[in-house]
Amino acid sequence: MEKDELQQWENKCIQEEPPECTATCPIHVDARLFVKEMARGDVDAAFQVLARTMPFPGILGRICDHPCERRCKRDQVEAPIAIGLLERRCVENTTTRARIQPLARRDKRVAVLGGGFAGLCAAWDLLKKGFRVTIVEAGGLLGGSLLEYPADILPPDVVREEIAVLETLGGEFRYGAVLDEAAFARLRSEFDAIFMDREAMAGCDLPLTRDDSGEIVIDPATGATGEDDVFAGGGTRFSSAFSPVTEALHGRKGALSIERFIQNVQLSTGRENEGPFSTRLFTSIAEIEPVPRIIPTAGDAGYSSEEALAEAGRCIQCECMECVKVCLYLERFEGYPKKYARQIFNNEYVMHGRAHTKNQFVNSCSTCGLCETVCPNDFYMGDLCLQARRTMNERKFMPASFHEFALSDMAHANGDSFALLRHEPGGEKSAWLYFPSCQLCATSPLPVLTSYRYLREKLAGGVGIMLGCCGAPAFWAGREDLFKASIAKLRQQWDEMGSPKVITACSTCRSLFTERIPEMETQSIWEVMEDIGLPVGASSLAERLTGSTVSVADPCITRKDPQTKESVRRIIKGLDFVVEELPLSGEKPECCGFGGLMFNANPGLARDVIAHRAVKAGTSPPSTVTAPQGWFRTRLRESADTVYYHTKVSDNDYIAYCAMCRDNLAAAGKRTAHLLELVFPDHDGTDPAGRGWISWSERRNNRSLVRDAVLAEHGEKGEAQMEEYENIKLSISDEVRRRIDDRRILENDIRQVIHQAEETGKRLKNADTGHFLAYQQSGNVTFWVEYSPADNGYTIHNAYSHRMQIAGIKP
Amino acid sequence: MSNQPEESSAWSCASCGTPLEIVKVAFTYMKGNFEVPLPACTSCGLVMIPEDLATGKMAEAERILEDK
Numbered sequence: 001m002e003k004d005e006l007q008q009w010e011n012k013c014i015q016e017e018p019p020e021c022t023a024t025c026p027i028h029v030d031a032r033l034f035v036k037e038m039a040r041g042d043v044d045a046a047f048q049v050l051a052r053t054m055p056f057p058g059i060l061g062r063i064c065d066h067p068c069e070r071r072c073k074r075d076q077v078e079a080p081i082a083i084g085l086l087e088r089r090c091v092e093n094t095t096t097r098a099r100i101q102p103l104a105r106r107d108k109r110v111a112v113l114g115g116g117f118a119g120l121c122a123a124w125d126l127l128k129k130g131f132r133v134t135i136v137e138a139g140g141l142l143g144g145s146l147l148e149y150p151a152d153i154l155p156p157d158v159v160r161e162e163i164a165v166l167e168t169l170g171g172e173f174r175y176g177a178v179l180d181e182a183a184f185a186r187l188r189s190e191f192d193a194i195f196m197d198r199e200a201m202a203g204c205d206l207p208l209t210r211d212d213s214g215e216i217v218i219d220p221a222t223g224a225t226g227e228d229d230v231f232a233g234g235g236t237r238f239s240s241a242f243s244p245v246t247e248a249l250h251g252r253k254g255a256l257s258i259e260r261f262i263q264n265v266q267l268s269t270g271r272e273n274e275g276p277f278s279t280r281l282f283t284s285i286a287e288i289e290p291v292p293r294i295i296p297t298a299g300d301a302g303y304s305s306e307e308a309l310a311e312a313g314r315c316i317q318c319e320c321m322e323c324v325k326v327c328l329y330l331e332r333f334e335g336y337p338k339k340y341a342r343q344i345f346n347n348e349y350v351m352h353g354r355a356h357t358k359n360q361f362v363n364s365c366s367t368c369g370l371c372e373t374v375c376p377n378d379f380y381m382g383d384l385c386l387q388a389r390r391t392m393n394e395r396k397f398m399p400a401s402f403h404e405f406a407l408s409d410m411a412h413a414n415g416d417s418f419a420l421l422r423h424e425p426g427g428e429k430s431a432w433l434y435f436p437s438c439q440l441c442a443t444s445p446l447p448v449l450t451s452y453r454y455l456r457e458k459l460a461g462g463v464g465i466m467l468g469c470c471g472a473p474a475f476w477a478g479r480e481d482l483f484k485a486s487i488a489k490l491r492q493q494w495d496e497m498g499s500p501k502v503i504t505a506c507s508t509c510r511s512l513f514t515e516r517i518p519e520m521e522t523q524s525i526w527e528v529m530e531d532i533g534l535p536v537g538a539s540s541l542a543e544r545l546t547g548s549t550v551s552v553a554d555p556c557i558t559r560k561d562p563q564t565k566e567s568v569r570r571i572i573k574g575l576d577f578v579v580e581e582l583p584l585s586g587e588k589p590e591c592c593g594f595g596g597l598m599f600n601a602n603p604g605l606a607r608d609v610i611a612h613r614a615v616k617a618g619t620s621p622p623s624t625v626t627a628p629q630g631w632f633r634t635r636l637r638e639s640a641d642t643v644y645y646h647t648k649v650s651d652n653d654y655i656a657y658c659a660m661c662r663d664n665l666a667a668a669g670k671r672t673a674h675l676l677e678l679v680f681p682d683h684d685g686t687d688p689a690g691r692g693w694i695s696w697s698e699r700r701n702n703r704s705l706v707r708d709a710v711l712a713e714h715g716e717k718g719e720a721q722m723e724e725y726e727n728i729k730l731s732i733s734d735e736v737r738r739r740i741d742d743r744r745i746l747e748n749d750i751r752q753v754i755h756q757a758e759e760t761g762k763r764l765k766n767a768d769t770g771h772f773l774a775y776q777q778s779g780n781v782t783f784w785v786e787y788s789p790a791d792n793g794y795t796i797h798n799a800y801s802h803r804m805q806i807a808g809i810k811p
Numbered sequence: 812m813s814n815q816p817e818e819s820s821a822w823s824c825a826s827c828g829t830p831l832e833i834v835k836v837a838f839t840y841m842k843g844n845f846e847v848p849l850p851a852c853t854s855c856g857l858v859m860i861p862e863d864l865a866t867g868k869m870a871e872a873e874r875i876l877e878d879k
Contacts (some may be wrong), residue, residue: 017834047854272835292836298869338834358878359877359878360874360877360878361878399841399876399877399878401873401877402877703819743866760826761825761826762826762855762857763825763826763857764822764823764824764825764831764852764857764859765822765823765824765825766821766822767821767822767823768821773822773859775860784860784865785860796863799867800862800865800866802865802869802870803840804838804839804840804845804859804869804873805838805839805840805875806837806838806858806860807836807837807838807839807844808836808837808856809834809836809837809851809853809858810834810835810836810837810846
């Protein structure tokens with residue numbers, strides 16, 4: 001990622017944009033933080049928040065005309081937060097004072113003509129900037145309009161004390177000054193720059209450029225007048241009502257312009273967001289309950305401390321977090337996309353991958369795209385993560401463990417145990433090509449074979465078959481080399497078959513083909529089934545499931561594919577089911593944990609993600625589901641302390657049409673059937689939603705079963721060579737089978753360890769149990785197996801693995 | 812990674828017939844080298860890594876090395 005790309009990504013995420021109150025405030029007081037401190041009951045901390053931005057917080061806090069309230073999001077629910085009343089409660093009750101630390105004194109002198117609020121505020125800022133400031137007032141009192149407030153709102157003592165701060169900061173005062181043309185000229189030669197308070201100077205006729213109506217011309221952006229060294233502001237009461245906070249803005253503007261003028265810097269650059277601006281922050285109020293605004297019982301005397309607490313407690317602390325609310329992955333890493341983009345950039349650009357700080361993060365995203373759907377600016381984490389994965393691979397700092405298992409599964413699907421390309425038996429050309437997908441063949445081999453026969457029966461022109469992997473794992477792993485090679489091979493084989501129309505049974509395969517082989521015409525098997533009609537007998541299944549009402553578990557890849565979703569629903573209804581939609585259907589399905597290879601890079605997170613879709617909040621997963629392990633940061637949290645919400649899991653049986661969704665939901669304990677199993681059911685009366693979990697070893701066996709069956713129809717035999725170890729018979733209890741499968745250990749890995757141990761005699765023996773323990777490194781992984789000989793084979797008591805390589809014992 | 816759990820005392824090397832002794836075993840991972848005291852057969856070099864070590868501290872150390 002280059003720096004400008006980072007900026008583009010960062011700019012898309014609006015979480016750090018200011019809330020409406022701050023953006024609307026002319027001087028951008030952090031009202032959200034102020035109200036938060038008030039809600040905590042910490043009046044002093046709240047006061048310090050005001051004092052960070054406000055000049056004369058003791059004055060402004062009492063009389064601010066709070067334009068912030070007009071844009072408060074709460075106003076769209078019932079009524080805005082009473083920020084003005086809370087400020088008053090705060091400044092009247094704080095025990096601290098504003099801590100002012102002026103910059104080093106500069107040898108430049110500024111005169112402030114007129115001690116109205118704008119002039120006083122200009123003097124405040126100029127003194128803080130280190131200038132030597134003299135306030136020149138025609139009358140005998142400073143304050144202007146401030147002096148007209150009732151004493152119970154703004155006591156004269158407070159005004160005096162606050163103005164006295166200017167003296168503490170080294171300000172000088174001249175009262176009763178005559179301000180005519182000659183005096184003005186003398187002041188301009190005496191001082192480096194002048195700020196003129198329009199309210200206090202209203203009666204003076206000074207030689208400054210004026211417009212047609214006789215008003216002094218002032219640049220609203222900078223406060224500049226027709227004279228380079230003279231700036232002006234204030235006088236809000238002449239155009240509308242006196243606005244203390246706008247007077248403060250004018251004073252602040254003038255002070256900044258004077259600083260720039262004295263330093264000889266461009267006056268107007270980078271000042272777009274000075275004064276009120278519109279913020280890009282999005283805050284959803286969809287789930288905000290109305291809470292009435294607190295009316296002070298003491299009337300004009302303002303809030304009691306309890307009332308202030310209650311009113312501040314109404315604040316919703318505006319923020320976006322739309323994506324984090326719906327994504328456990330984004331929530332788990334305790335940030336939001338803008339922060340993540342910066343961290344990824346630092347990892348790969350600043351540290352050149354050496355820090356490895358975001359490696360697991362980058363590889364944990366399922367790339368499901370839900371973030372993009374809910375983001376007001378379409379921020380797609382998947383894009384950012386896939387790009388970062390490709391960089392990690394190119395620069396060779398991708399840890400192998402993140403994708404190795406998935407890529408070896410892809411290699412299996414493209415190897416001689418599964419990959420196959422044939423015209424239909426007895427045919428020599430194909431108008432159609434069935435691509436049932438490696439994962440559907442792995443979990444539902446018989447429905448795949450039945451559906452293939454049915455397609456051949458109903459479609460004219462020949463229906464060929466292609467068994468293999470679409471390349472998705474390589475794409476998700478950021479392995480461009482593997483992915484491109486895989487797509488090139490697919491395209492070549494499709495050409496060899498005469499460029500037939502491809503029937504896909506997996507939405508991921510179809511989406512990759514559409515994107516990467518645009519000339520390939522594809523149709524989902526569901527659309528084809530709608531055209532050719534359902535097979536006889538497919539509709540008698542409702543009785544086998546728990547009820548005739550089901551819910552459809554859409555795969556994340558169909559997010560932008562309403563056509564397939566509708567097609568699937570029509571088929572399900574055609575099978576006499578009633579569909580009850582899940583809360584996250586439509587454009588918002590979540591991933592099952594397989595997408596983006598999350599299951600490989602972050603198994604603990606993947607288990608939590610699917611548990612969220614499969615297990616009702618507040619209940620435990622079935623005992624067959626093992627607790628997340630191997631991911632030491634995993635924290636299972638309840639909704640109380642997280643923005644990540646808990647969807648409603650339905651009691652209905654689920655129908656999935658993605659093989660991995662089916663398998664992952666079933667493994668998490670949710671009764672789920674694959675739609676193809678309902679359209680082409682087994683005729684032995686089994687319950688398609690009760691099939692449960694399936695191991696990675698069984699999945700590979702099933703693929704070979706499909707391949708062998710297709711070959712058998714052609715009168716051929718599989719040419720795959722059986723290794724000697726593959727004949728070893730294993731006896732494994734259900735519990736051990738599940739455990740080793742969770743550890744991604746295949747039965748063939750176990751057979752290889754035993755084969756080697758028995759051949760060489762290299763094994764340990766336990767005197768108490770009589771069990772053997774042996775290990776063997778295979779690729780990057782060392783597999784350990786505890787076993788004992790049994791009839792014709794071995795009983796497996798346990799198996800585990802690690803990736804650290806044993807280099808040997810030290811003498 | 813620390814000492815072996817007591818259960819490992821029941822294990823002996825089946826090919827050499829000797830009991831296991833605690834020795835330093837060298838490991839490598841992600842360009843790092845480590846030494847851990849573990850039970851091993853001092854005559855043939857076969858080592859013993861118990862399950863809780865492999866799935867616990869070793870897995871954690873691997874993860875940290877992959878994603879410091």
